[in-house]
Amino acid sequence: MMSVRGLARLAKSRGRWVYSSLESAPLLLELPSHFRNPLQSSPQVVLGCRVIYAWASNAFSTARQQADLRSSSAVEKQVDPFSVVADELSILADRLRSLVVADVPELASAAEYFFKLGVEGKRFRPTVLLLMATALDLPIQRQTSETAVNALSTELRTRQQCIAEITEMIHVASLLHDDVLDDADTRRGIGSLNYVMGNKLAVLAGNFLLSRAFLALASLKNTEVASLLAKVVDHLVTGEIMQMTTTSDQRCSMEYYMEKTYCKTASLISNSCKAVALLAGQSAEVSNLAFEYGKNLGLAFQLIDDVLDFTGTSTSLGKGSLSDIRHGIVTAPILFATEEFPELRVIVNQGFEKSSNVDRALEYLSMSSGIQRTRELAAKHASLASAAIDALPENEDEVVQRSRRALVELTHTVITRTK
């Protein structure tokens, strides 16, 4: 591994791509962290390490207030994770869009549909991956000239951007196919592609993106990274199968739900974070921290998604789209509620084709602490993600530190988001 001085120099040379217009981005106060092994610690220890704990253990409205409090601290200012990589993200999005449009004009509408800003909110996954690329040190085995170092780091950055593109392609492909599988007619308020253009184009566009992802993956010529992302695609399919084919016991099992959630949501971001680390030649330990960050961030993200499906932007139950439960998909809030009210299990087993069953489930949910406990679980995973960043080898370079703070900030964003 190179020295801290060497890393600082490299990080600055990397900074040229990413931060040109962001030199004055404010700093976030680094809270003392005694936490070094997030994976073996109990949740309590983990949660105690960060200011997150105070608001994570409260219900939604309180969390929001405290987050505001936190950001108004005189010495602590947030890094906006999306702004930090905005320029690079924009290039990446253009490249993805033009890839589709140039090669297959017929899929232009699919490309426009998916690669325009806003469908999925922000570009969550590429943001994480670009930040992770900067947050990890670039190890250089021996002394080389500055030119050689710059060339190496440019090549590495390009390969890491490629992981971000591949990840986005796999993600969008899975959205397209999931739409066919779910018979979804809307996704976040925008008519789904299969509704607008038919199942055929959705299947075809998904296959196209998947095949391009694998071509790009093969071009990296790294068999370990190829295996990781092939495993991700397998997990996505497995997760979908788990969701479509649950037994009665599985429907009420928190363990089954978390495994499915890992497969459907967290596997992609965790394994691509690890891929970014592996491409940089990081140690198994550092690569696993990258993986743990992605895994826990992904789980936190999905748990909040499950809450929002019930609450929407309000704090009241039933204001969300209720899309999951109406499709018979039982998520964490209901599972927690079932622990408190075992009679809810009968309704779960009957299914939710009758809207009266949806209403009854919502009643039980409102009497229970299902929503709150789901938020707490999300906060626990967000905290574990944050701890994984803290556990990375120390690095004094300002650019590296800013990316790490941005990654930590993302763990807050994920659990305080309202849409």
Added chain:
Amino acid sequence: MMSVRGLARLAKSRGRWVYSSLESAPLLLELPSHFRNPLQSSPQVVLGCRVIYAWASNAFSTARQQADLRSSSAVEKQVDPFSVVADELSILADRLRSLVVADVPELASAAEYFFKLGVEGKRFRPTVLLLMATALDLPIQRQTSETAVNALSTELRTRQQCIAEITEMIHVASLLHDDVLDDADTRRGIGSLNYVMGNKLAVLAGNFLLSRAFLALASLKNTEVASLLAKVVDHLVTGEIMQMTTTSDQRCSMEYYMEKTYCKTASLISNSCKAVALLAGQSAEVSNLAFEYGKNLGLAFQLIDDVLDFTGTSTSLGKGSLSDIRHGIVTAPILFATEEFPELRVIVNQGFEKSSNVDRALEYLSMSSGIQRTRELAAKHASLASAAIDALPENEDEVVQRSRRALVELTHTVITRTK
């Protein structure tokens, strides 16, 4: 490259897996071949090299007669390509079936549907690949003990079998997704899976097989082979897109049709033949011959498929399923007929939603030599495939020679088949 003597020894050790029950398989007369560079020669030269030419240039019934004549020759007996690898194929099919059933019981019906014998007739692709594996020499860089050679060749054979499995998985995945795209309700007389079980399961089962194929591919840890097969999946998607989105000019273009046919049918078998060669460490020249064999065999196969769609098992027009033309897919016979009767182009451009247009196209086709010219083109490609085998480095080993003859025999089978 190793000596002919060394090759013979290796081929015999390979023979143990495949030919245990087939020691007495009859030999096919090797016709003298002066042909060494099939790719740069004119079709006439190529066709002149083999007895194929005589019957290939005639229409179907004559071809059949002459094929019978040929096989009744006193000195020339056929090798049945499917019997040669029957034992190994059976193991491979069981492995594919159990992979699906064991991991995802919910897809058991899909597995039963696709991996049972008979859906696609014989296991065409794995047969070709296993024969190609034996037909190619195994190069050994330096002198090694017999035990080491056996171990190496066992490992190589396992990796080549893996290519056959991957190829079959990609093929079946594409069938499943094509069924969704085509709204097909039958495939060769068996209700298609999406008709029986719905689009969702067809998409999901296809994705499952594709992801398993990529996992298996990644496990081979050969980046060149991974690139080849990623390209294949891209070609399959491209071919499907080309078929779904043709302009008026493209619909009447033979060049466009052949490119689409390469993408949809020939890319998989050609690139997997090449992969088998690359895994064996063959030279670029030999790997390209393997590719050319697969490409031309695939093209010949599809051209005959297009003929059979019109003729079925009879020699009369209109006795086939007419599935392509009814789906608006214009194939070689119609394209050749359009060259002779330009007025047919108007009908082609109108499309075939009206059955009267199908009838009119069939009338023109019957007046033209469209069917015959398609058969001739198929025979030309079969001959090119055969020539690629002839151009392989000489090898005196009997097992290698039998596999090569079986590959040549397959080129005959493909163009004389009636279903």
